[in-house]
Amino acid sequence: MTLTELLQQNFMQHALLASLLVSVTCGVIGALIVVNRLTFMAGGIAHTAYGGVGLAFFLGAPVLPTAGAFTAGAAMLLGTLTLKKRERTDTLIGVIWAAGMAFGIIMINLTPGYNVGLMSYLFGSILTVPASDLWLMLGIDVVIVSLTLYFYRDILSFSFDPDFARSRGIPVQWLYFMILIMVAEAVVMMIQVVGLILVIALLTLPPYLAERHTKSLAGLMVASGIWSFVFCLGGLWVAYQFDLSSGASIIATACTFYLAVAGGQTLWNLMRRQEKTAA
Amino acid sequence: MPVPIIQLRNVAFDFENTRALSDINIDIARGEFIAVIGPNGGGKTTLMRLILGLLTPTEGEVRIFGERPGTNPDRIGYVPQHSNTSPGFPASVEQVVLMGLAQGNSLFGKRRGIRYTREERAQAEHAMRRAGVSDLGKRRLNELSGGQRQRVLIARALITQPELLILDEPLSNIDPYGRQCILETLTGLDAQTTVVMVSHDLGITANAVTGIIAVNRFALASSGAQLTPAMLDLMYGIHEAGCPVHSLLQQMVETMPSENKLTQTQGKTASGCGHDTH
Numbered sequence: 341m342t343l344t345e346l347l348q349q350n351f352m353q354h355a356l357l358a359s360l361l362v363s364v365t366c367g368v369i370g371a372l373i374v375v376n377r378l379t380f381m382a383g384g385i386a387h388t389a390y391g392g393v394g395l396a397f398f399l400g401a402p403v404l405p406t407a408g409a410f411t412a413g414a415a416m417l418l419g420t421l422t423l424k425k426r427e428r429t430d431t432l433i434g435v436i437w438a439a440g441m442a443f444g445i446i447m448i449n450l451t452p453g454y455n456v457g458l459m460s461y462l463f464g465s466i467l468t469v470p471a472s473d474l475w476l477m478l479g480i481d482v483v484i485v486s487l488t489l490y491f492y493r494d495i496l497s498f499s500f501d502p503d504f505a506r507s508r509g510i511p512v513q514w515l516y517f518m519i520l521i522m523v524a525e526a527v528v529m530m531i532q533v534v535g536l537i538l539v540i541a542l543l544t545l546p547p548y549l550a551e552r553h554t555k556s557l558a559g560l561m562v563a564s565g566i567w568s569f570v571f572c573l574g575g576l577w578v579a580y581q582f583d584l585s586s587g588a589s590i591i592a593t594a595c596t597f598y599l600a601v602a603g604g605q606t607l608w609n610l611m612r613r614q615e616k617t618a619a
Numbered sequence: 620m621p622v623p624i625i626q627l628r629n630v631a632f633d634f635e636n637t638r639a640l641s642d643i644n645i646d647i648a649r650g651e652f653i654a655v656i657g658p659n660g661g662g663k664t665t666l667m668r669l670i671l672g673l674l675t676p677t678e679g680e681v682r683i684f685g686e687r688p689g690t691n692p693d694r695i696g697y698v699p700q701h702s703n704t705s706p707g708f709p710a711s712v713e714q715v716v717l718m719g720l721a722q723g724n725s726l727f728g729k730r731r732g733i734r735y736t737r738e739e740r741a742q743a744e745h746a747m748r749r750a751g752v753s754d755l756g757k758r759r760l761n762e763l764s765g766g767q768r769q770r771v772l773i774a775r776a777l778i779t780q781p782e783l784l785i786l787d788e789p790l791s792n793i794d795p796y797g798r799q800c801i802l803e804t805l806t807g808l809d810a811q812t813t814v815v816m817v818s819h820d821l822g823i824t825a826n827a828v829t830g831i832i833a834v835n836r837f838a839l840a841s842s843g844a845q846l847t848p849a850m851l852d853l854m855y856g857i858h859e860a861g862c863p864v865h866s867l868l869q870q871m872v873e874t875m876p877s878e879n880k881l882t883q884t885q886g887k888t889a890s891g892c893g894h895d896t897h
Contacts, residue, residue, distance in 0.1 A: 489732065492733045493718070493720070496710070501718075503699045504697060505721065507695070508719075508721055508723060559709065560709045
């Protein structure tokens, strides 16, 4: 099949649209995760989403909306616990992380029949995204982008200095919970693309790359979104060329880019230092 | 007699079943420059957070401009300890200063959205000039020295032209030149601006302050820039002559001026710090 023929296929058009929609959310939420140092928290939320997937299978309910509600609830619980016990944040995240996955596995065990498609939630299946899920992704994008734009100054102030933000009357706890819920919905959206095991990589690698060449939080969000889309396209191409898993190919593409840029920058700095020493 | 702008009446604060502050009665008048001193863990920062409304007293009452703390954030500027902020954050100096305009009291207030108006940028420019960082507007925080970063945070606090400025250890981990620049900025503010500053370094602030509050679970205030024996007893206990702490405390007393001196630097731009006091 030629590339042109491939691009005319319905599943590939859905995959490209899913990549675009997910990249918008990755840009916004990934930037917030990195600047607020919520990477481990986001990982915990991502793995807890499996509990929602299991619950959906058990109840015979649509997977993404059920997982979305379940994960948002888990995010609120995590937020409440970590605010009360700041010194035990990593322990609490680890507990909820494992408990969420265990709950999901038990729910699936209790679901009669053979549950096809479970692996797609763990490792992604961007090539099988239905139109209904694309509309859901669009809805999540609109909500996340609208909230971020409207509360941008509050989010910026809170992310930089929560103490000062509180002194300005900004409801920092409310913002914290809002960000965690947005992370939860972003994660559920991305399960389709890279699976919940690899979600955290697509959320964090684009901002890590983008922060080298951006000077504002808004710029970081836009650049992260662009990098995320590049990785999705590159990963899809690699998966097509070598008949590999699409989710893993996307993450492998992202990691390769990151190592190349980081390695290149280190080499460049070394060369400049040697030039200065020689001079 | 004018009403004090900061009033604490019988304030106590408990932190996890431990009484951190007890029986605090303080009045601070408009235009004063107050140094809050005391040992580590004595309650200085807790006192500042009670004044800002970040904590609620277990007992007693706090009034700022006659109202509950946090009622009008634009009248108060706050400079937290600079160690709370991340130098690698993706924001220029100007953007950090503009964060001082964010206000959460109104869900549908004017100050929303990504873009800043020309008036807001002019406010930021004015605040940066007052803090002596107007030439650093486009630079990122991780490119600045500790002293420069602290002055950026002071500019952020000054952007709303507050009547009360509260600073929590603004001079810690700052080199002597940076400290001098910061002090020049603070003493060069409008005479009606009240400054309350937590500081371990009483020596360097000696010529600037109009009053001292010593805090160590309780609080004692002096009417001038005088460190009294009672304050030293409160903070460090009674030490006899020959004890190393006794000679240290003697040195602290000797660094204080014998009279109440306030160095007037208004209108001056000494030391090359580059700030504009107008």
